[in-house]
Amino acid sequence: MPVVFLFIISKIHAQPKHTISGYIRDAQTGEQLIGATVRAEGALSFSTASNEYGFFSLTAPAGTYKLLAGSVGYRIKSSNLNLNKNIPLSIKLTAEDTHLSEVLISATGKDEHVKSAKMGVERLSMKEIEKVPVIFGERDLIKVIQLLPGVKSAGEGSSGFFVRGGGADQNLVLLDEAVVYNPSHLLGFFSTFNSDAIKDVTLYKGNIPAQYGGRLSSVMDxxxxxxxxxxxxxxxxxxxxxxxxxxxxxxxxxxxxxxxxxxxxxxxxxxxxxxxxxxxxxxxxxxxxxxxxxxxxxxxxxxxxxxxxxxxxxxxxxxxxxxxxxxxxxxxxxxxxxxxxxxxxxxxxxxxxxxxxxxxxxxxxxxxxxxxxxxxxxxxxxxxxxxxxxxxxxxxxxxxxxxxxxxxxxxxxxxxxxxxxxxxxxxxxxxxxxxxxxxxxxxxxxxxxxxxxxxxxxxxxxxxxxxxxxxxxxxxxxxxxxxxxxxxxxxxxxxxxxxxxxxxxxxxxxxxxxxxxxxxxxxxxxxxxxxxxxxxxxxxxxxxxxxxxxxxxxxxxxxxxxxxxxxxxxxxxxxxxxxxxxxxxxxxxxxxxxxxxxxxxxxxxxxxxxxxxxxxxxxxxxxxxxxxxxxxxxxxxxxxxxxxxxxxxxxxxxxxxxxxxxxxxxxxxxxxxxxxxxxxxxxxxxxxxxxxxxxxxxxxxxxxxxxxxxxxxxxxxxxxxxxxxxxxxxxxxxxxxxxxxxxxxxxxxxxxxxxxxxxxxxxxxx
The missing domain is CATH 2.40.170.20 (TonB-dependent receptor, beta-barrel domain)
Known part of the structure; x- marks a missing residue:
C-alpha cells in the first residue's frame, strides 16, 4: 500500500499544475467574503481560504476535481471542474436559511480552530455581536471582545482595553487599515464602531502577523x-x-x-x-x-x-x-x-x-x-x-x-x-x-x-x-x-x-x-x-x-x-x-x-x-x-x-x-x-x-x-x-x-x- 501511495504522489508531482483564482462574494449583496474556504477534491485534496479582500488562489495538478466553496453562515457550493488551464472564477455563496438550520456563531471554518498555525487569534461574526447584551442596548464589538480570555476591560467610564498585560495604548486598532487612536465614545461607554457598518473583526493577542507593527500587545483589525x-x-x-x-x-x-x-x-x-x-x-x-x-x-x-x-x-x-x-x-x-x-x-x-x-x-x-x-x-x-x-x-x-x-x-x-x-x-x-x-x-x-x-x-x-x-x-x-x-x-x-x-x-x-x-x-x-x-x-x-x-x-x-x-x-x-x-x-x-x-x-x-x-x-x-x-x-x-x-x-x-x-x-x-x-x-x-x-x-x-x-x-x-x-x-x-x-x-x-x-x-x- 505505501508503494502505491508513493507512486500516486510521484505521478501527481510530474503532472502540469494550474491555478484557480478569483473572488468569493455574497450572492445577495455582492459583499466580498473574508476567510471563505475553497477545496478541490480529487486523487488528493487541496484547499485555501480567501484573504481580507475576498481573493483566493489555489494551485493543483491538472485533472478533474469536485470544487467545494463555503463560509460560515452560507450554503456550500459544489461544482465539477476540469482543471486543464488557469481558470478565473467568481464564486457567489448563498446565505443559509437560519430559520431551518442551526445557528453558527463562529466566523471560521469548522476545524480551523485546530488546523490553523495561528495562536491567540479571535474572530467574531456580526450575528454574534448583535446578540450579546451591552449597556444602553447598543451593539458594541469592543465590549464583546472584552468577554474573551486575555482581554480585560479598563473599567466602566474608562476608554480602552488591556490585552495580556499590556496597557491600553499598546493595542493597535485599525478601521480599514487606518489607525483609530481613541476607539471610544462617551468616556468609554460606547466604542467608535457602528456594528451596522462592520463586516469583520479579528483580534490578534498572541503571535501578531508580520504585516502589523507599532504596538506591543495586540492588533484589532x-x-x-x-x-x-x-x-x-x-x-x-x-x-x-x-x-x-x-x-x-x-x-x-x-x-x-x-x-x-x-x-x-x-x-x-x-x-x-x-x-x-x-x-x-x-x-x-x-x-x-x-x-x-x-x-x-x-x-x-x-x-x-x-x-x-x-x-x-x-x-x-x-x-x-x-x-x-x-x-x-x-x-x-x-x-x-x-x-x-x-x-x-x-x-x-x-x-x-x-x-x-x-x-x-x-x-x-x-x-x-x-x-x-x-x-x-x-x-x-x-x-x-x-x-x-x-x-x-x-x-x-x-x-x-x-x-x-x-x-x-x-x-x-x-x-x-x-x-x-x-x-x-x-x-x-x-x-x-x-x-x-x-x-x-x-x-x-x-x-x-x-x-x-x-x-x-x-x-x-x-x-x-x-x-x-x-x-x-x-x-x-x-x-x-x-x-x-x-x-x-x-x-x-x-x-x-x-x-x-x-x-x-x-x-x-x-x-x-x-x-x-x-x-x-x-x-x-x-x-x-x-x-x-x-x-x-x-x-x-x-x-x-x-x-x-x-x-x-x-x-x-x-x-x-x-x-x-x-x-x-x-x-x-x-x-x-x-x-x-x-x-x-x-x-x-x-x-x-x-x-x-x-x-x-x-x-x-x-x-x-x-x-x-x-x-x-x-x-x-x-x-x-x-x-x-x-x-x-x-x-x-x-x-x-x-x-x-x-x-x-x-x-x-x-x-x-x-x-x-x-x-x-x-x-x-x-x-x-x-x-x-x-x-x-x-x-x-x-x-x-x-x-x-x-x-x-x-x-x-x-x-x-x-x-x-x-x-x-x-x-x-x-x-x-x-x-x-x-x-x-x-x-x-x-x-x-x-x-x-x-x-x-x-x-x-x-x-x-x-x-x-x-x-x-x-x-x-x-
Missing part, C-alpha cells in the same frame, strides 16, 4: 462592509439613548457599491427640556459617520474609498467643555497581476484631536488643543506559488505629527511645539503547510523609527534626570533612527483529526507612547513619540497552547499559556504632573515589565444554545528604579482572575435570549498608607505604587430579542435589555476624606456609576 452592489437597502435602530441608520446600494450593479452609516445619541436633547438652567446649557452626546465606496475598473483592478468621522462633546453649563474625535480615510487599489500574485496599495490618513474650553464667572476664558495625525502609504504583495505556501511581503511608511498642547485665552502656559517623526517598515512572511500534520507561519519585520527636528527642543539629562543641555534641530533633519528586527513564528502540530498542539514566539516594538495618571484613562491623555530620551518599547512573547474540538466540531476548547518580557517601559515619577507645561522627559522613569498567564476557553458553536465560558489567570508587573525602591510592583492593569460567561439561546423563530456574566479581580491602585498634618491641613501619605486593590468587579446582563412580523422587503425586531441586572454597586473610584463629625477619622468613599440600566431598541431593515 476591523473591516467595513463594502456595500450592497445588487439593490438599495436600508437598516437601522432606534434606542432610548441613540439611533442609527445605514443606507447601501449599487453604483453600477455588479461593479460598484456604496455604504453610508450614521449614528447619534440624543441625551443632550433631553437636557434642553430640563427646568435646570445649568442642564440646559450642558452637552453630552456623540455622533459618528462611516462612508465607503468601491468600483471595479477592470477584471483585475478594484478601487476602494472609505472614511470615518466621529465626534464627542461633553459640557457642563458655561463652565467647562470637552470635545474629542477621530477622522480616518483610506484609498485602496487592489490589482491582480496573475492568478498567483495579488497586490494592495493603500494611502491612509488618521487624525485624533481633543479641545478643552474653560470658563468662570470672572470672565476667565481658556482653550487647549491637542492632536496626533498620520499620513501612511502601504504597498503589499500576496504570492501563492503552490498549495503549500502563501507568501506575503510589503513596505509601509508613516509620517507622524503630534501637537502636545496649544493654548489660548487667559492661560499663562506656553504653547508646546509640534513634534515630527517618520516610521518605516518592511516585512515578509510565509504560511507553510510542511506536512499533513504540521503547519508553520514565520516572518520577519524590520522597523525604522526616525526622530525628526522641528520647533521642539531635545534635552540631555544627568543621572538624576535633571536637564543639563537643550538642543534644537532644523525641521526635517533626522536626529536619530532606531532600527529593530521583529521575528514572528508560530506552528501547529495535529495530534489527530480534532486536536493540536501550538507554539509561538514574537517580538514587537512600539515608538508612540500614551501617558496618563495611575487612576484612570481619559480622552485627554497625552501621546508622545520616541525621541533621544524616550526609546522604543520592546516585547518578546512566547506562548504554548492545546486546542481540541469536541462532538463533531460542535464544541471548541483551548488552553493557552504565555510569558511576555517587556523592555523600556515608561512610567512617571512620584508627584509628576504630565499635564504641566514643563518638559515631560525629566518626569519619566524607564524600566522593564513582565506578564504571564493561562487562558481557558470553551465555546459551543452550534445548536439553539450557543456561547462560551472564558477564564484568565494572569500576572502583570513592572520593575523601575525610583518606584517602590526598585522592587517589582503590580501594573495598573494587573488582575489575577477574570471570568466571563456568555449564553445565546434561540427559543424559536420569534424569540431569542442572551446573557453575560463577568467577574474580575479589582485593578491595582495606589491608596494612602498614612496621613499627617501640615498647616492644620490633612495630607495623605503614599508609600508604595499600586500596592492595593479595588473591590472585585462582577455583573450580570440580560437581553431578549423579539422578531416582529416579517414581510418580503421589510423585517424588524425589538430588543429588551438589562445591564447589571442584580444592581451590583461596582467601584468606579474610591477617595478618602476626613469624617465630618470626627476630624481624626479618615473614611473611604466609593463612587459607582450604574446599578441597573434597562434598555429597549427597535431595529429594522428594508
Amino acid at each position: 476591523v473591516k467595513m462592509n463594502d456595500g450592497n452592489n445588487q439593490k438599495i437597502s436600508v437598516n437601522g435602530g432606534i434606542g432610548i439613548i441613540a439611533s442609527r441608520i445605514t443606507v447601501e446600494g449599487p453604483i453600477v450593479k455588479n461593479k460598484g457599491s456604496f455604504l453610508l452609516s450614521a449614528r447619534r445619541t440624543y441625551a443632550d436633547l433631553l437636557l434642553k427640556v430640563s427646568s435646570d438652567s445649568v442642564a440646559k446649557q450642558s452637552a453630552l452626546y456623540f455622533y459618528d459617520v462611516n462612508l465607503k465606496a468601491n468600483y471595479q475598473l477592470t477584471a483585475y483592478d478594484r478601487i476602494y474609498l472609505s472614511g470615518y468621522l466621529g465626534q464627542d462633546k461633553l459640557g457642563l453649563g458655561g463652565l467647562f467643555g470637552l470635545e474629542w474625535g477621530n477622522k480616518t480615510g483610506t484609498l485602496r487599489w487592489n490589482h491582480q497581476f496573475s492568478p498567483k500574485l495579488f497586490a494592495n496599495t493603500s494611502v491612509i490618513y488618521s487624525d485624533y484631536r481633543y479641545h478643552i474650553d474653560l470658563y468662570n464667572t470672572d470672565s476667565f476664558e481658556a482653550h487647549i488643543n491637542s492632536q496626533i495625525k498620520d499620513w501612511n502609504i502601504k504597498e503589499e504583495f500576496s504570492l501563492y506559488p503552490d498549495t503549500r505556501n502563501t507568501w506575503r511581503m510589503g513596505l509601509n511608511s508613516v509620517y507622524h505629527t503630534i501637537r502636545p498642547g496649544e493654548y489660548s485665552g487667559d492661560l499663562t502656559l506656553v504653547n508646546q511645539p509640534y513634534t515630527f517623526s517618520w516610521e518605516n517598515s518592511a516585512y515578509i512572511s510565509n504560511e507553510w503547510k510542511a506536512s499533513g500534520r504540521l503547519k508553520i507561519e514565520y516572518g520577519l519585520r524590520l522597523s525604522a523609527f526616525s526622530v525628526l527636528g522641528g520647533d521642539n527642543n531635545f534635552y540631555a539629562l544627568n543621572a538624576e534626570g535633571a536637564i543639563t543641555d537643550t538642543l534644537n534641530y532644523a525641521k526635517g533633519k533626522i536626529v536619530r533612527t532606531y532600527f529593530n528586527l521583529e521575528p514572528r513564528f508560530s506552528a501547529a502540530y495535529q495530534l489527530g483529526a480534532a486536536a493540536s498542539l501550538k507554539a509561538a514566539y514574537s517580538r514587537s516594538t512600539q515608538s508612540l507612547h500614551q501617558l496618563s495618571s495611575s487612576a484612570t484613562s481619559s480622552p485627554t491623555d497625552k501621546w508622545v513619540a520616541t525621541n533621544n530620551i524616550i526609546t522604543p518599547e520592546i516585547a518578546d512573547q512566547v506562548s504554548f497552547g492545546y486546542f481540541k474540538n469536541l462532538k463533531d466540531n460542535k464544541y471548541e476548547f483551548s488552553a493557552e499559556t504565555y510569558y511576555k518580557r517587556m523592555q523600556h517601559q515608561v512610567d512617571y515619577k512620584d508627584g509628576a504632573n504630565i499635564r504641566s507645561n514643563d518638559p515631560i522627559e525629566p518626569q519619566l522613569l524607564f524600566g522593564r515589565g513582565r506578564a504571564y498567564g493561562l487562558e481557558l476557553l470553551l465555546r459551543k458553536k452550534t445548536g439553539r444554545l450557543t456561547g462560551w465560558i472564558g477564564y484568565t489567570l494572569s500576572r502583570t508587573e513592572r520593575q523601575i528604579d525610583g518606584i517602590n525602591e526598585g522592587d517589582w510592583y503590580n501594573a495598573r492593569q494587573d488582575r489575577t482572575h477574570d471570568i466571563s460567561l456568555v449564553g445565546i439561546c434561540e427559543l424559536d423563530h420569534k424569540w431569542s435570549l442572551s446573557s453575560t456574566f463577568v467577574y474580575a479581580t479589582g485593578n491595582a491602585v495606589s491608596f494612602p498608607s498614612g496621613k499627617y498634618y501640615m498647616d492644620d491641613q490633612v495630607v495623605f501619605l503614599y508609600t508604595r505604587r499600586n500596592a492595593y486593590r479595588m473591590p472585585a468587579y462582577h455583573r450580570l446582563d440580560l437581553s431578549a430579542t423579539c422578531k416582529l412580523k416579517e414581510r418580503k422587503n421589510f423585517s424588524s425586531e425589538l430588543t429588551f435589555g438589562v445591564y447589571n441586572a442584580y444592581g451590583r454597586a461596582n467601584a468606579y473610584a474610591i477617595t478618602f476624606r476626613q469624617n465630618a463629625e470626627n476630624q481624626s477619622k479618615t473614611e473611604a468613599v466609593q463612587t459607582s456609576l450604574f446599578k441597573f440600566v434597562p434598555s429597549v431598541t427597535y431595529n429594522f431593515k428594508f
Whole structure:
C-alpha cells in the first residue's frame, strides 16, 4: 500500500499544475467574503481560504476535481471542474436559511480552530455581536471582545482595553487599515464602531502577523462592509439613548457599491427640556459617520474609498467643555497581476484631536488643543506559488505629527511645539503547510523609527534626570533612527483529526507612547513619540497552547499559556504632573515589565444554545528604579482572575435570549498608607505604587430579542435589555476624606456609576 501511495504522489508531482483564482462574494449583496474556504477534491485534496479582500488562489495538478466553496453562515457550493488551464472564477455563496438550520456563531471554518498555525487569534461574526447584551442596548464589538480570555476591560467610564498585560495604548486598532487612536465614545461607554457598518473583526493577542507593527500587545483589525452592489437597502435602530441608520446600494450593479452609516445619541436633547438652567446649557452626546465606496475598473483592478468621522462633546453649563474625535480615510487599489500574485496599495490618513474650553464667572476664558495625525502609504504583495505556501511581503511608511498642547485665552502656559517623526517598515512572511500534520507561519519585520527636528527642543539629562543641555534641530533633519528586527513564528502540530498542539514566539516594538495618571484613562491623555530620551518599547512573547474540538466540531476548547518580557517601559515619577507645561522627559522613569498567564476557553458553536465560558489567570508587573525602591510592583492593569460567561439561546423563530456574566479581580491602585498634618491641613501619605486593590468587579446582563412580523422587503425586531441586572454597586473610584463629625477619622468613599440600566431598541431593515 505505501508503494502505491508513493507512486500516486510521484505521478501527481510530474503532472502540469494550474491555478484557480478569483473572488468569493455574497450572492445577495455582492459583499466580498473574508476567510471563505475553497477545496478541490480529487486523487488528493487541496484547499485555501480567501484573504481580507475576498481573493483566493489555489494551485493543483491538472485533472478533474469536485470544487467545494463555503463560509460560515452560507450554503456550500459544489461544482465539477476540469482543471486543464488557469481558470478565473467568481464564486457567489448563498446565505443559509437560519430559520431551518442551526445557528453558527463562529466566523471560521469548522476545524480551523485546530488546523490553523495561528495562536491567540479571535474572530467574531456580526450575528454574534448583535446578540450579546451591552449597556444602553447598543451593539458594541469592543465590549464583546472584552468577554474573551486575555482581554480585560479598563473599567466602566474608562476608554480602552488591556490585552495580556499590556496597557491600553499598546493595542493597535485599525478601521480599514487606518489607525483609530481613541476607539471610544462617551468616556468609554460606547466604542467608535457602528456594528451596522462592520463586516469583520479579528483580534490578534498572541503571535501578531508580520504585516502589523507599532504596538506591543495586540492588533484589532476591523473591516467595513463594502456595500450592497445588487439593490438599495436600508437598516437601522432606534434606542432610548441613540439611533442609527445605514443606507447601501449599487453604483453600477455588479461593479460598484456604496455604504453610508450614521449614528447619534440624543441625551443632550433631553437636557434642553430640563427646568435646570445649568442642564440646559450642558452637552453630552456623540455622533459618528462611516462612508465607503468601491468600483471595479477592470477584471483585475478594484478601487476602494472609505472614511470615518466621529465626534464627542461633553459640557457642563458655561463652565467647562470637552470635545474629542477621530477622522480616518483610506484609498485602496487592489490589482491582480496573475492568478498567483495579488497586490494592495493603500494611502491612509488618521487624525485624533481633543479641545478643552474653560470658563468662570470672572470672565476667565481658556482653550487647549491637542492632536496626533498620520499620513501612511502601504504597498503589499500576496504570492501563492503552490498549495503549500502563501507568501506575503510589503513596505509601509508613516509620517507622524503630534501637537502636545496649544493654548489660548487667559492661560499663562506656553504653547508646546509640534513634534515630527517618520516610521518605516518592511516585512515578509510565509504560511507553510510542511506536512499533513504540521503547519508553520514565520516572518520577519524590520522597523525604522526616525526622530525628526522641528520647533521642539531635545534635552540631555544627568543621572538624576535633571536637564543639563537643550538642543534644537532644523525641521526635517533626522536626529536619530532606531532600527529593530521583529521575528514572528508560530506552528501547529495535529495530534489527530480534532486536536493540536501550538507554539509561538514574537517580538514587537512600539515608538508612540500614551501617558496618563495611575487612576484612570481619559480622552485627554497625552501621546508622545520616541525621541533621544524616550526609546522604543520592546516585547518578546512566547506562548504554548492545546486546542481540541469536541462532538463533531460542535464544541471548541483551548488552553493557552504565555510569558511576555517587556523592555523600556515608561512610567512617571512620584508627584509628576504630565499635564504641566514643563518638559515631560525629566518626569519619566524607564524600566522593564513582565506578564504571564493561562487562558481557558470553551465555546459551543452550534445548536439553539450557543456561547462560551472564558477564564484568565494572569500576572502583570513592572520593575523601575525610583518606584517602590526598585522592587517589582503590580501594573495598573494587573488582575489575577477574570471570568466571563456568555449564553445565546434561540427559543424559536420569534424569540431569542442572551446573557453575560463577568467577574474580575479589582485593578491595582495606589491608596494612602498614612496621613499627617501640615498647616492644620490633612495630607495623605503614599508609600508604595499600586500596592492595593479595588473591590472585585462582577455583573450580570440580560437581553431578549423579539422578531416582529416579517414581510418580503421589510423585517424588524425589538430588543429588551438589562445591564447589571442584580444592581451590583461596582467601584468606579474610591477617595478618602476626613469624617465630618470626627476630624481624626479618615473614611473611604466609593463612587459607582450604574446599578441597573434597562434598555429597549427597535431595529429594522428594508
